[in-house]
Amino acid sequence: MIHKVIENLYYAKSDEWLKVEGAIGTIGISDYAQDQLGDIVYVEKIEKGKKIKQGEPLTTIESVKAVSDVYAPVSGEIIEVNEKLSDDASLINKDPYGAGWIAKIKIDHPEELKNLMSAQEYSEYRKE
């Protein structure tokens, strides 16, 4: 199966993506990650205003058969949470790079982005 990887996003080894717009980053999980999990049925509630460091667990996602942590791709403050996921966590399966976004973060240290992969690097990394 070929998994979608979107250009111009940053990717973490733990399969999160980060879309950077100015000082704000949007966080989600990759198509590969959602496919590995299978039917996602629960996303643990994230508190708005939460301060988090790069690589720390941001939330937990559960599918029918698996549990997986989502890690913060960069350090910062959570300024927005995708509330739609509490009603329909399967949005992550259906549209991992769009409607299935998880949270928005105010990026503290833009230099941390260099610890992340480009779309091309991530495609290589997750090549079957």
Next chain:
Amino acid sequence: MEKLLWTPLHEEHLKLKAKMIPFDGFEMPLQYTSIIEEHLTVREKVGIFDVSHMGEIEIRGKEALPFADYLVTNALMNMQDGEVKYSPLCYPHGGQVDDLFVYKVKNDFILLVVNASPDYSLKDYEWIVKNKGNFEVEITNKSKDYGEVAVQGPDAEKLLNPLVRGEISLKELKRFKFIFAELFEKKILISRTGYTGEDGFEIYTFKPEDIIDLWRGVLEEGEKFGIKPCGLGARDTTRFEVCYWLYGNDIDETVNPLETGQGWAVKLDKKDFIGKEALLKIKERGVARKLTGLFVPEGGIPRHGMEVRKNAKKIGYVTSGNYCPSLKKVYTMALLDLPYADEKGTKVKIIIRNKEVEAEVVDMPFLPPFNKR
């Protein structure tokens, strides 16, 4: 790691791009497309499962029926030919070796369908052989030879009836009955049984390779009904919604059938059987805990082994928990101390990843099986 066994349908699963996982010593399909989709197909249309990993143990000989009756807790002596019965299989202390289905072919031929365990259900086979005593029986482990698929869902009869050639039609085949028949020119045993809470059939072949044509044929003929191949994921969610026990999760050697609601399949008034003495004592004394249904409104999915608390005190543990695709809610089965288990509406806490998540005692099953809806 030990090499995982393959069912005869292994290649078919790979062709269908199934996600494969290890299960009870076998490499089995977890899902083909999506557990939820497969689950809903079984509830609304029809699905086919490869269950060739299940074990088949034949007991033949003059005393086949009394021997089987001695092994299990349910009463078999009054069974008719062509009848199927569910039963726990207990240790002398009342804990369970397994739970199984007894197929009575005739007095001198009993087929036991047991759960998979490494080396083709060797655990059950060895237990049965060990307890043979002076019974005049021959015990054969045929788990490697039998193939098995389960065809489950409201359209199962419509799909299979025109295809199966037997002495009676599938329309006339009642729940918990079986016949020998032919399907796609293969000899089969077909029973109106299943593990999903839907109407349906379980089909056995006596040669492993025969199951391949059956699998392909049923999938092809089932296309017009919207059939889907279904994996162990959907097998688990369908059985869980209707609260059928899963050995290794809800029951095991530490859990006796009087604690779990399996008591209807324990006939303490029959002559003698393994575990009778212990179970009689337990019955007299009364059980200390019971398998209990819990509704979990929010906070994650309880998984096997998670602790359940009341007033900061441990009162039991989760045996199975999952998202129920037909109900779109999260439920749990837990072994809880009395009196909590008996008090509907009682609020308890489940410890999910170090967090206390609220749950409430509710009736089981969460979804009634098809004939009680």
